[in-house]
Amino acid sequence: MTDQSNHHLHGAATSAAARTQFVESNGRRLAYRVVGTGKPLVLCNRFRGVLDLWDPAFIDALASQGLQVITFDYSGLGQSTGEATYNPxxxxxxxxxxxxxxxIKAPAIGGWSIGGIAAQILLAMTGDIASHVVLLGTTPPGTLAKSGEQLFYDTAAAPGISLDQFxxxxxxxxxxxxxxASRRSxxxxxxxxxDRSPDVPAEWAIAQIGQEPRNPLFPSEEILxxxxxxxxxxxxxxxDHDIVMPVENWYALNGHLPTLQLTTYPRAGHGPHHQHPEMAAVQIAAFIRNTRRS
Structure with a gap:
């Protein structure tokens, strides 16, 4: 599955060995890391996410499945320069x-949480470039059947990162x-x-998204x-219990999204791939290997 044109991207064998690299583009410097070799999978991060807040077990499991995983810091966050914003x-x-x-040629693109919104927009931007889209704990566009819970906004606004909050x-x-599973992750x-990316300040971040649930979270009829x-x-x-972006909203679109496959883990929340890193990676790799454009 290796694409010849991606060979200059040197992937470390593991997350622990991956060094932060930088590329200049449109007046700012984007920080990124590459783990693994093979089919490229570019992952957009969550709210308050930086390079180091992906679970290494998940990234390494993806790499062990023959994927070249590319993660990055958004403009102005982590180790990237430029203007910081959470505009998707x-x-x-x-x-x-x-x-x-x-x-990068013919990548699979993916995203977690707000990064999943970004990945859906990226699909629109890239047209024929992306081969697959992998969404993790995110929301579809449009009016929601079920809104998120206030608990997320109250918890996410707390500064720092503690195990309880996580x-x-x-x-x-x-x-x-x-x-x-949370403790281990x-x-x-x-x-x-x-070589850690600095955390995203909580006060700035929560000001970007507001302090209470919205419906819709992602008001784009065009993307829908x-x-x-x-x-x-x-x-x-x-x-099955995502307090931010309830999975019920994807099921509400049953019959309307012709290429959507849904995997939902029981007794799990907004980070299912951190609770089940190996299983999620195997399922994602199988999806990328075994599905083609219709």
Whole structure:
């Protein structure tokens, strides 16, 4: 599955060994990392996410499945320069500029949370470039059947990053196995001590998205129509109790999105791929390997 044109992207064998690299594009410097070799998968990050807040177990499991995983810091956040914003159009533009600057051919594109919104916009921007779309704990465009919970906005506004906050936002605190998975994921994420991207300030971040749930979160009729007509395969991996972007909103579109596949983990939250990193990676890789444009 290796595309010859992507060979100059040197992927580290593991997340721990991956060094931050930089590329100049449109007047700013984008920080990125590459893990693995093979079919490129470009991942857009979550709200308050930077390079180091992907679970290394998930990234490494994707790489072990023959994917070359490219992660990056959005403009003005982490180690990237430029103007910081959570406008999804700008986040998608970061992804497009990275793909263009690195000369990545026929990538799969993906995104988690607000990065999943960016990935949907990126699909519109890239047209025929993207081979697949992988969405993680995100929302579809348009009016929602179920809004998010106030608990997310109250928890996400707290400064710093604690295990309790991490568990509440990304896992299912009511379930002992989910709490334990959260602890393990948190330990993996915080294990790296060198070459870390600085955290996104909570106060700035929450001011960008507001302090209470909105409906719709992503008011784009244009993107909704694209999802209804695209022939690009789309996979959404979700948890059955996502307090930010409820998975029920994807099921509400049953019969309308011709290429959408849904995988939903029980007793899981907004970070299903951190609760089940190996299983999520295997399913994502199988989806990319075995589905083609219709």
């Amino acid at each position: 159009l700008s986040l998608a533009k970061d992804g497009l500029d990275l793909i263009t600057a690195l000369g 568990t509440t936002v990304f896992f299912e605190p009511a379930d002992a196995a989910s709490r334990e 948190f330990e993996r994420i915080t294990a790296r001590t060198e 129509q694209l999802l209804k007509s695209t022939n690009v395969p789309i996979l959404h991996v979700g948890g």
